[in-house]
Amino acid sequence: MKKVGILGGGQLGRMLLQEAANFPVDTWVMENDPHCPAAHLCQHFVLGDIRNYDDVYRFGKQLDALTIEIESVNIDALEQLEREGLTVIPRPSALRIIQDKTEQKLFYQQHQLPTAPFVIVQNRAAVNDLLSFLPAVMKIGKGGYDGKGVQVLESAADTGKAFDAPSVLEKKVDIDKELAILVAVDKTGQTAIYPPVEMVFDPYLNLLDYQIAPADIQQKVLWRAEAIALTLAKALQSPGLFAVELFLSRNGDVLVNETAPRVHNSGHHTIEAQVCSQYEMLWRILLDLPLGNTAALHPSCLVNLVGEAGYSGPAAYDGLSEVLKMDAVYVHLYGKAETRPARKMGHITVLGKDRVDLVYKANIIKRTLKVVSGTKENDPGNVKR
Ligand SMILES: Nc1ncnc2c1ncn2[C@@H]1O[C@H](COP(=O)(O)OP(=O)(O)OP(=O)(O)O)[C@@H](O)[C@H]1O
């Protein structure tokens, strides 16, 4: 049986392992937290730092193949392991392009993939020379995730909010819709593409709010989005699963926002809504099995379950029973012991007959299910002694 390792033990690793149970594979996970969401679902858990060269190298040396569930891993170690014959998916060369947002944008430019106009800046001071470029969105080159390395600079008054590190300064796009497309690439270069999803964001949390699949877009927008996603995935020259985030602008342009070389939050719905889920697809690629069918079985809506504002501590799920009484609703809790405001704690997939039905159910779920903890912060009745 092949030994396959996953760097990172978060919820994406957890869902990948849930699917692994159906395949002939011996699963290994490395993460620095023995209670992480994936720790109890793998066959072998190794405590280690996925950003540390020695930890990643030692972990990889005992395996037949290695993949990731987060980009912030030690690429030098992966390159060395690949040179020594280990199958690393995605390839470290693709990961290197994606890990740094400045490299990623340059890659789109080199491959003539449409993306918002940008300049690369080295620090905050450089933004002051580019005031005519505003309004813009500044994205830190390395280390940003879940919107944390992203800052909107509307005008000169906002330059104090600029990152003081190498970053992309990108024109603010007048967005009509945000789309995402998953593309699977096997070791022979064959591809399979999933139908696009459409995201609706919460302007306050900057986290995925809810998502609908398939996206409601014109045929010509679909063709463009698919062509971009496929071209991009092939240009990365790596097997793997790639999530391509796109903007449809109000004037009808389709632009690449960013790419993730792994299973992605925009593909959670594929567990119930697709013939072959993104997780199953990645195992097929890792284990040299045929690519699966990406066709949708049902329209779906995905609601993120994040920690309620004002609550930190042991997680409790208010309204869970109510939601579980609903029809065609699938609750996924990530097994995180502690909640914090806006922490990703789970997601809910809803299957429905059409968009109106899905949005109606999604709103009931958002109102009903809350992740709280026993004590509310700043509660006058809860003074710490
Ligand atoms: N050029 C832009 N114009 C307008 N809005 C933008 C632009 N770039 C990013 N945004 C907004 O900011 C969000 C986060 O940006 P981006 O996806 O690049 O960051 P991220 O930190 O990787 O986020 P995540 O991990 O949630 O995908 C986008 O989904 C979009 O809503």
Ligand SMILES: [Mg+2]
């Ligand atoms: Mg993004």
